[in-house]
Each structure stands twice: as C-alpha cells, then as structure tokens.
Amino acid sequence: MAPAYKLIYGDYRGVAETSRFLFKYGGIEFEDARVQFEDWPQWKEKTPFGQLPLLEHNGKQINQSIAIARYLANLVKLAGNDDWENLEIDSIVDTVSDIRQKLVPIGREQDQIRRKTLIDTLIKDSFSYHLPRLEAIVEKNNGYLALGRLTWADFYFATISPMFDAITGQDCLANYPKLKAVRDKVNELPAIKKWIETRPASDF
Amino acid sequence: MAPAYKLIYGDYRGVAETSRFLFKYGGIEFEDARVQFEDWPQWKEKTPFGQLPLLEHNGKQINQSIAIARYLANLVKLAGNDDWENLEIDSIVDTVSDIRQKLVPIGREQDQIRRKTLIDTLIKDSFSYHLPRLEAIVEKNNGYLALGRLTWADFYFATISPMFDAITGQDCLANYPKLKAVRDKVNELPAIKKWIETRPASDF
Numbered sequence A, B: 001m002a003p004a005y006k007l008i009y010g011d012y013r014g015v016a017e018t019s020r021f022l023f024k025y026g027g028i029e030f031e032d033a034r035v036q037f038e039d040w041p042q043w044k045e046k047t048p049f050g051q052l053p054l055l056e057h058n059g060k061q062i063n064q065s066i067a068i069a070r071y072l073a074n075l076v077k078l079a080g081n082d083d084w085e086n087l088e089i090d091s092i093v094d095t096v097s098d099i100r101q102k103l104v105p106i107g108r109e110q111d112q113i114r115r116k117t118l119i120d121t122l123i124k125d126s127f128s129y130h131l132p133r134l135e136a137i138v139e140k141n142n143g144y145l146a147l148g149r150l151t152w153a154d155f156y157f158a159t160i161s162p163m164f165d166a167i168t169g170q171d172c173l174a175n176y177p178k179l180k181a182v183r184d185k186v187n188e189l190p191a192i193k194k195w196i197e198t199r200p201a202s203d204f
Helices: A012-027 A037-044 A065-075 A083-101 A104-109 A112-141 A154-169 A177-187 A188-196 B015-028 B037-044 B065-075 B081-100 B104-108 B112-140 B153-170 B179-188 B192-199
Strands: A005-010 A030-035 A054-057 A060-063 B005-010 B030-035 B052-058 B060-063
Touching: A005 A012, A012 A065, A012 A112, A012 A154, A012 B104, A037 A083, A060 A065, A060 A112, A060 B037, A060 B081, A065 A083, A065 A154, A065 B030, A065 B081, A083 A112, A083 B060, A083 B065, A104 A112, A112 A154, A154 A177, A154 B179, A177 A188, A177 B112, B005 B015, B015 B030, B015 B065, B015 B153, B015 B192, B060 B065, B060 B153, B065 B153, B081 B153, B104 B112, B112 B153, B112 B179, B179 B192
Parallel strands: A005 A030, B005 B030
Antiparallel strands: A005 A054, A054 A060, B005 B052, B052 B060
C-alpha cells in the first residue's frame, strides 16, 4: 500500500527538511517525492501557488512549509498541550522564520560584491541581534527553545539554522553553544541520526 | 479588574488588526495598548525581539502577530475542528502573509520612481498571480477562504488586504468580487462593524 502521506519538494533539504525530520521522528511512512530542477517549470503550473513543498494526504494537497510542519508536529506529539503552549512554540518558529526570510535576497544575489555586503548586514543586523536573544531563551528553557522540553520549535531551528551557515559560509552558532546544543540534540535523536546518515546528499 | 489580555502595538491597524478583530468578535475584553512613534525607541529595548505586536497574558509576553492571531482564533472558535482543518486554514494564512511580506520593501522605499517600479512588479508578479488563485479557492469554498465556513483565515485576509490598497493606491480587489465579498462579510459582522466605526483613525 502506498504511504498515506506524500511530501513533494525539490531534491534538497531547504524548508521541507523540518517535515521530513518530523515524519522520521514519528516513524510515519511517507513518500519523499523530489522534483528535479529541470522538471520544475512543468510542475509549477500544477501547484496551488507555484511553490513547494506540498503535502498530499487523502486526495488533498496543501502548500506552506510551516503549516505542514505544525500539522505533522501535532501528529507526532511534538506540539504543545494547550493553545497557549502552541502559541509559545509558534512565536519561536515565526521568529526563526523571520531570520530565514532575510536569507532569501542573498540567495538571489548574483553579484559577489553586493552579496558580501548583504551577508555582512545580515550578520550585523539580524544574527547579532536575534541569536543572543534565542540563546537566552534556551538558557531559561531547560536547553530547549520552548516549554522546557523537546518541541517542533527545536526541530524547526535544527533544520533551518544550517541554512544560516550555508549562505554565509560561516559557523553562525559558534558563539551560541546553547543553540548549537539544541541542533545537536535534535540531530542525535536515533531516528533523525539515521535519516541524516541515509538522506540524499545536497548542499543545503 | 484589568482585562486578562493586553495587546501592544503601534497606533495603527497594521498586522495587529487581525487580533483586535478576533478579540472584538469573541467579546473578549483586552487592553488595546498603542505605543506612539516617539516612544518606540525606548519601548523597543524592552521587547523580546524588537518587534510589535506583543500579547501579554498571565504575566507572560509573546511576540509574532500570526501566532497571536491563531491563539485568539482558537479562543473565539474561529479555528478548525481538527489538525487537518487547522492546516487548511494555516496554509491560506501563510499564503496571504507571503503576499504581505512583498509589501515591506515598498513601504521602506523613499525614492518615488523606484517605489513605482516596485509597485508595478508587485501587481504583475504577485497580485496577478496570487489573487485569481485565492478567488478560485473562495469560489470552491462556499464564499470563504477555508473549510466552507467563516474562519480566522477570512479575518486575516480582511485585515491584511487593505494594506494592498494602501500601499499601491489602487483597489486591488476590484477584479476579485469573491475576495472582496470575504472582506465585506467579515467587516459587516456586528461586533466588527461596531469596532470599525469606533476604532482610532489611522492611514493603514
């Protein structure tokens, strides 16, 4: 029987990796469908809003990576126990997402000098501002980003923060040992460790 | 007794208006705290991530407008009935939020010629692409953006889409009668109608 879930994305980690981690963590079978770069133009027309990832389930197709991850987090019990707890998680996820959004124009910049300027600004205005604040939150939260326990906020950070390093060419968490420990903690969960060892290789 | 909730934002509608609508819809008393422009620098230091809105409740303070709105939507019964329904709502909300994100660089652009170019690109690449797709969704969903009934996705659209008009100086929904009807339907709910008539005046 085909798996009940199909996750469609490009052939890289990107913003779909949070959901892949959540599937693996929960031991939920899914089809890890990867659209190759050359096939994307013809795929794009068939998507609801010209974007991936998409989650397919029960004949329905849904876009938006964070919305999909939140759904899966509920499924695998990495969400909050009530609406307020979910608010605390969502607040962290959207804060990390705001940082990620700032990477987008850098990824698109072809000119190497302008790219370097954008990276310097990102580090100065965003990383130097946001990362110490997130580090302090982990310090107060028993080594996690929310609720003093493992939640999908940690999964989101563990899968998104590697992009910070990839785009800047630096170890962006070098001065933030507690944030680095959050990432390591997620990466060392047995199901995740196994996934990282066996997943398709990609640059980001 | 002071209200159990305090919503802190600037003295305008912006991204906090969704939450104000949700409070009003649910008849939930809240302190509508508005930081004046000249007081923002000293306020900023006291916020978790240098941003508003903030929701204060039970001695806790949380940032991120969409996360706050989702929490309030659950409180006032405008969320889904299960995790999949919430995914359908979240997917729409984040899609509308993606459009809103594209307004940010236009708001910051001081040069009128460059601003005009950015607006033309926004209309051509985003509005002309996303709005017909959202219009088709409303058509299939009984006149609503999700689940065939009133949800906070409609509230989000009703409060965010006026920014499309404000920033472009155009009636951006002119060709999308079903989307316009969604906005009107929300605005004409008795509690919302009353709020719109009495809320502090602001440009956006």
